[in-house]
Amino acid sequence: MRSPHPSLIVLLLATLPLGLSAQRVNATFIGNCAFRIGLEDWTLFTDFPYQPGHSGYDTYEMPADMADVRGTALITHGHLDHFDSSRFAGTRLDLIAPFQAEAAQAASIARLEAQGIYIYPQATPHGDMPHASYIVSLRGRRLYIAGDTEDPAHLLASRDLAVVFVTPWLLRTVHAQGKRIDARAVVVMHHEAATVEGLDLPAPCDGCRFVIPRQGEVIELFR
Numbered sequence: 001m002r003s004p005h006p007s008l009i010v011l012l013l014a015t016l017p018l019g020l021s022a023q024r025v026n027a028t029f030i031g032n033c034a035f036r037i038g039l040e041d042w043t044l045f046t047d048f049p050y051q052p053g054h055s056g057y058d059t060y061e062m063p064a065d066m067a068d069v070r071g072t073a074l075i076t077h078g079h080l081d082h083f084d085s086s087r088f089a090g091t092r093l094d095l096i097a098p099f100q101a102e103a104a105q106a107a108s109i110a111r112l113e114a115q116g117i118y119i120y121p122q123a124t125p126h127g128d129m130p131h132a133s134y135i136v137s138l139r140g141r142r143l144y145i146a147g148d149t150e151d152p153a154h155l156l157a158s159r160d161l162a163v164v165f166v167t168p169w170l171l172r173t174v175h176a177q178g179k180r181i182d183a184r185a186v187v188v189m190h191h192e193a194a195t196v197e198g199l200d201l202p203a204p205c206d207g208c209r210f211v212i213p214r215q216g217e218v219i220e221l222f223r
Contacts, residue, residue: 031050074134126148
């Protein structure tokens with residue numbers, strides 16, 4: 001059998017990452033700080049499942065396919081409007097959260113790495129409870145999940161972010177400090193559905209997409 005021509009091998013290898021990067025990555029806004037991010041054979045959820053309607057935030061129905069979804073719940077902290085352990089118990093999801101035992105979190109992070117998804121938790125302040133913000137690296141692009149923190153220091157120190165998920169009050173703090181977020185897209189979370197039309201927020205970055213999603217909206221993360 002003749003061996004493939006070397007130039008053909010190079011061509012095939014060169015086209016592989018291009019094909020992967022061309023595949024779309026979408027985030028569906030479930031409500032509050034919860035997004036469903038589809039990554040081929042794995043699904044990443046942020047601050048989900050939470051308790052519907054807690055503190056006046058969005059109600060929702062559990063997705064019909066939830067019992068079969070393989071993925072990870074990335075939780076910033078344990079308030080009920082971000083994580084409901086009783087609802088989580090009915091899923092097959094892995095868990096990454098600041099209130100986990102260190103060994104359990106490391107195991108969940110390792111399973112994600114096997115999927116080509118890299119998670120970097122950062123302790124960030126929020127009241128008197130453990131809270132983490134996250135950088136998520138996939139296909140050479142970096143997402144930033146701010147959670148509920150009131151301190152933008154770690155966010156502002158992070159560079160070359162593809163998409164940032166951030167609260168209205170953190171955006172206002174960034175604006176008050178005269179700073180800019182280094183991101184190509186900023187998505188607002190933790191707002192009530194009724195406030196979308198009247199939510200007046202300063203532009204947080206230069207030349208970026210700025211999205212205030214409606215509940216159920218699907219956002220293409222990488223363009």
